[in-house]
Structure formats: C-alpha cells, structure tokens
Amino acid sequence: MARRGLYVDITLCMGCRTCEAVCEFLHGEKLINVYEPLPGIFTPITCRHCERAPCIEVCPTAALERDTDGAVIVNPRRCIGCMMCTAVCPFGVPSMSAKSKSVVKCDMCRDLRLEGLPPACAQMCPATAIVFGSIETLADKARARTAEILARIRLLRAPVRPFIPFAPR
Amino acid sequence: MSLHLDAMRFSFMCRPPRPPSRGRRVAIVGAGIAGLTVAGYLACRGVDVVVFERLEEAGGLLLHVIPELRVSHRRVLAGIEELENAMGVEIRRRVRVCGGEAPELEESGFERETIDLRDLVQEFDAVVIATGTWRTRRLGIPGEEAEGVYTALGFLFRMKRYRLEESTEPPPIQLAGRRVAVIGGDIMALDVAMEAIYEGAREVLLLYEGTARECPVGLYAIRSLETRGVRMVELVKPVEIIVEDGRARGLELVKLNPRTREPIEGSRFSIDVDVVINASSVEPTPPVEPGYLGIEVDEQGRIMVDENHRTGNPKVFACGDVVLGPSKLGYAVRDALYTARAVDEFLG
Numbered sequence: 001m002a003r004r005g006l007y008v009d010i011t012l013c014m015g016c017r018t019c020e021a022v023c024e025f026l027h028g029e030k031l032i033n034v035y036e037p038l039p040g041i042f043t044p045i046t047c048r049h050c051e052r053a054p055c056i057e058v059c060p061t062a063a064l065e066r067d068t069d070g071a072v073i074v075n076p077r078r079c080i081g082c083m084m085c086t087a088v089c090p091f092g093v094p095s096m097s098a099k100s101k102s103v104v105k106c107d108m109c110r111d112l113r114l115e116g117l118p119p120a121c122a123q124m125c126p127a128t129a130i131v132f133g134s135i136e137t138l139a140d141k142a143r144a145r146t147a148e149i150l151a152r153i154r155l156l157r158a159p160v161r162p163f164i165p166f167a168p169r
Numbered sequence: 170m171s172l173h174l175d176a177m178r179f180s181f182m183c184r185p186p187r188p189p190s191r192g193r194r195v196a197i198v199g200a201g202i203a204g205l206t207v208a209g210y211l212a213c214r215g216v217d218v219v220v221f222e223r224l225e226e227a228g229g230l231l232l233h234v235i236p237e238l239r240v241s242h243r244r245v246l247a248g249i250e251e252l253e254n255a256m257g258v259e260i261r262r263r264v265r266v267c268g269g270e271a272p273e274l275e276e277s278g279f280e281r282e283t284i285d286l287r288d289l290v291q292e293f294d295a296v297v298i299a300t301g302t303w304r305t306r307r308l309g310i311p312g313e314e315a316e317g318v319y320t321a322l323g324f325l326f327r328m329k330r331y332r333l334e335e336s337t338e339p340p341p342i343q344l345a346g347r348r349v350a351v352i353g354g355d356i357m358a359l360d361v362a363m364e365a366i367y368e369g370a371r372e373v374l375l376l377y378e379g380t381a382r383e384c385p386v387g388l389y390a391i392r393s394l395e396t397r398g399v400r401m402v403e404l405v406k407p408v409e410i411i412v413e414d415g416r417a418r419g420l421e422l423v424k425l426n427p428r429t430r431e432p433i434e435g436s437r438f439s440i441d442v443d444v445v446i447n448a449s450s451v452e453p454t455p456p457v458e459p460g461y462l463g464i465e466v467d468e469q470g471r472i473m474v475d476e477n478h479r480t481g482n483p484k485v486f487a488c489g490d491v492v493l494g495p496s497k498l499g500y501a502v503r504d505a506l507y508t509a510r511a512v513d514e515f516l517g
C-alpha cells in the first residue's frame with residue numbers, strides 16, 4: 001500500500017481551531033493542538049508520523065508501531081505509560097491519557113482511513129493548512145495550495161475580477 | 170462515489186453515498202459552518218436534512234464575509250455541493266425562517282419566502298437553529314447613520330459578493346483615493362484594513378481603544394499591516410462622526426488614559442476621513458423573538474440551551490455563534506458536532 005502522510009503547514013494556519021474540534025469529537029481528546037505562543041501567531045502541533053520515528057525506536061515495550069499507510073500508532077495494550085516517547089519526540093506529541101491510562105497520539109484517523117477517508121482535520125481545515133495524501137504527492141499538493149493562495153493575492157490586485165461566480169444552479 | 174478531496178467535507182464522518190434514510194426529518198435554520206456541520210453529521214446518520222438559508226448561497230460568514238485570502242470560496246462551495254449532490258442534503262436558499270419580532274439583521278432582504286418557525290417545528294422531527302451573528306454592535310455616537318459609514322460585516326459582505334461576481338463594474342463601496350477609518354482591533358478590523366489597502370485607499374487608520382500590544386489580532390499582525398501602509402492609532406475612542414450634507418467627513422476622537430482607560434479631559438481631536446467602518450464585535454441574531462415557542466435568549470442575545478443543546482422547546486436545538494456569541498470557526502464546529510449527536514440521540 002502507498003505510504004501516506006499528513007502535512008500541516010503552520011504558515012497557513014489562521015487559528016480557527018476547527019481541527020481541534022473535529023479531532024476531539026472523533027477521538028474523545030484533542031490529538032492536534034493549536035498553540036498561540038504570541039497573540040495572533042498560531043502553531044498547530046500534531047504527530048508528523050516521522051519516517052525515522054524516535055518514539056518507535058525508544059519505546060521499551062514496542063507499543064508504537066507503523067500501520068500499512070505509514071501512520072505511527074500506539075497499541076494501548078502494550079503501552080506501560082512511561083512517556084519515553086514524549087521525551088524523545090521533537091514536538092512532544094504523545095501525551096498520557098487519564099482516560100485510557102496509556103499514551104495517546106494522532107493515529108491519522110485510522111477508522112476514517114479504513115473507510116477510505118482522509119483524516120478529519122484534513123477534510124475540514126478551512127484554511128487548507130492540513131494536507132493528506134501519498135508521500136509522493138504530498139509536497140506537490142502543499143505547493144499547489146501555496147500557489148493558489150499566491151494567485152488569489154495577485155488576483156485581488158488585478159483591475160478586473162477573474163474569480164468564478166457563485167456555482168450556477 | 171468518489172470523494173471531492175478539494176472540498177471542505179462537512180460530512181467528514183462518512184463516505185458518500187449517504188446511508189439509507191431512517192425516515193427522520195430535521196430542519197436546520199442557517200447554512201453557516203455550524204448549520205452545515207450539523208447537516209453533514211446527520212446526513213451520515215441517515216437523517217433527511219433540509220437546510221434553510223436566507224441568502225442566495227449557503228456558507229455563512231465562511232463564504233460571505235471571511236476574506237478569500239483566509240478561506241478559499243471554491244473549497245467551501247465544493248463542500249456545499251457535495252452535501253447536496255452526494256449526501257442528499259436539501260438546501261433551500263432565499264428562505265428566511267422567523268418567529269415573532271426577531272432581531273434585525275444586517276444585509277437582509279435576500280429572501281423570496283418567509284416561513285414561520287412554528288411550521289417547521291410541526292413539520293419536522295427536530296429543528297436546529299444556527300443563525301450566527303449577523304448584526305454589529307453600534308458605536309452609539311452621533312452621525313452613525315450618515316453615508317460613508319459601514320459596519321465591518323456589511324463592508325466585507327458586499328466586497329466579497331462583488332469579488333465573487335465576474336464583474337468589471339466598480340466596487341459597491343469605493344475606497345480608491347479615500348481616507349478610511351476602521352474602528353476596532355479584532356480580526357474583522359484587520360480584514361477590513363487589508364481590503365481597504367487592496368482597494369487603493371489613500372489612508373487607512375486603525376483606531377483602537379487599547380494599545381497595539383493588547384489587540385486581539387496580535388502585535389505581529391498590526392506591524393505587518395503597518396508595513397502595508399495602515400496607521401494604527403492607539404488608546405482612542407470615537408465620540409462623533411462629523412457629517413456634511415449627509416456624508417461622513419470626519420471623526421471626532423477622544424484620547425484614553427493608558428492606565429485607567431478613561432477619556433482624558435480636553436483631549437478631543439478630529440481627523441478628516443471619508444469612510445468610517447465600524448468593526449465592533451458582532452452580536453447573536455436568533456431568528457425569533459425571546460420566548461417564542463419557549464426559545465429563550467440571555468442578556469447578550471444568545472439563545473439559551475441546556476446540556477443537550479436543546480432550547481426551551483423540546484423539539485428545537487441551537488448551536489454555533491447564536492448560542493456561543495462571536496467565537497471562532499472551530500468553536501462553532503465543535504458546538505455543532507455535539508449538538509448533532511444530541512439531535513441524533515433525540516431522534517432515536
């Protein structure tokens with residue numbers, strides 16, 4: 001199966017927290033978090049599902065594994081809650097869940113992927129800051145979105161208004 | 170059926186086609202991000218959904234007010250289209266739902282038909298109100314009715330409508346060469362100031378009652394506006410719009426004491442401007458008067474709901490900014506999802 005990735009472009013995030021809302025609704029806790037270290041500067045933090053994932057390497061009980069899409073997944077039956085993964089994660093992503101008494105982290109919406117759907121945050125982000133797809137196309141998709149935004153800025157300054165009208169009905 | 174990957178998928182929980190109908194019907198009043206999110210969830214649960222929207226197109230603030238630079242209208246429209254064509258959601262445009270003396274809305278009058286909420290409550294198994302915040306708090310100063318005075322909501326709405334039409338007509342609100350005063354410091358004030366720059370305003374002043382550091386949009390956004398030519402004036406409050414022949418000609422301001430934030434005596438001064446845009450906060454606009462069918466409203470105009478997101482009427486739920494007050498897209502989405510789940514349980 002093709003490896004897939006979830007790419008979050010922090011420069012496009014407008015801090016609306018829609019990703020947090022859909023994530024929390026589906027998983028019972030927020031596995032993506034939008035921080036605002038300075039007013040107006042929004043930084044979403046979630047698992048990058050690293051290619052060489054330090055969390056997988058450090059886990060003493062091999063509770064972290066990679067699924068067929070390439071998502072890094074916690075097996076709660078194996079997890080002992082030592083939080084070594086949190087310590088080695090450059091983003092501090094895995095967190096202890098008071099509910100399940102194990103480490104929880106983004107699973108790239110495993111249940112949705114089984115249905116052939118992208119992760120919820122990628123489906124709903126109004127700012128198109130979250131891109132999901134095969135790792136070969138990921139960077140291209142991200143670039144295409146940046147290109148679209150640059151085009152929109154250019155068109156805003158154009159003397160005529162070349163935007164498409166409301167969808168004809 | 171294939172997925173529209175470049176759509177905002179309000180029905181992110183399931184793949185089209187929608188599951189078979191459970192024979193339950195829900196009406197949603199308002200097709201903003203909250204209403205559409207409820208519609209998407211319920212469609213995934215096999216509920217027959219009809220959304221009533223007073224404007225020509227669904228999408229609410231997301232489509233009609235938030236500038237194109239933040240949210241792509243194509244993506245929103247594609248999401249609406251998917252709801253209708255693949256998920257079986259019926260959207261009835263230009264239909265306004267009312268009950269009694271509802272609060273006045275800005276940018277009204279698009280409806281071709283008005284329906285009483287009472288009829289929806291009778292016809293449907295449940296009704297969800299998600300009418301958002303379509304009114305701006307007034308400045309409460311003389312001259313507010315003059316020509317050249319707009320609200321940020323009205324200004325952004327009209328400019329975005331204009332941009333979405335393929336038009337060589339001049340914009341509905343002409344700012345080229347004008348001196349524009351924007352009153353406020355939140356994200357809508359920022360968006361208005363950006364629009365004014367794009368439209369070629371001669372001067373754009375951002376007037377805020379606090380300091381730049383306290384602005385909700387953050388110092389970074391303010392400084393980047395300044396590099397584009399916006400001038401920020403801190404610690405001022407408008408006291409009067411100077412009107413000549415029915416048109417705004419200037420603005421009388423008072424300076425505020427940085428510590429107490431009280432007006433400083435004798436500090437009144439005036440500036441010459443042609444356009445004044447009120448970017449004060451927006452207010453909830455329930456479709457009904459307080460108490461109508463048992464739907465109660467608090468002192469801030471928000472619809473009151475219980476822990477199950479239900480209003481005083483057992484068949485009527487409410488969610489989004491009409492319940493929360495002006496918030497964020499994500500907070501409206503969250504509220505909509507839990508409301509949709511509560512409605513789903515209520516339907517049985």
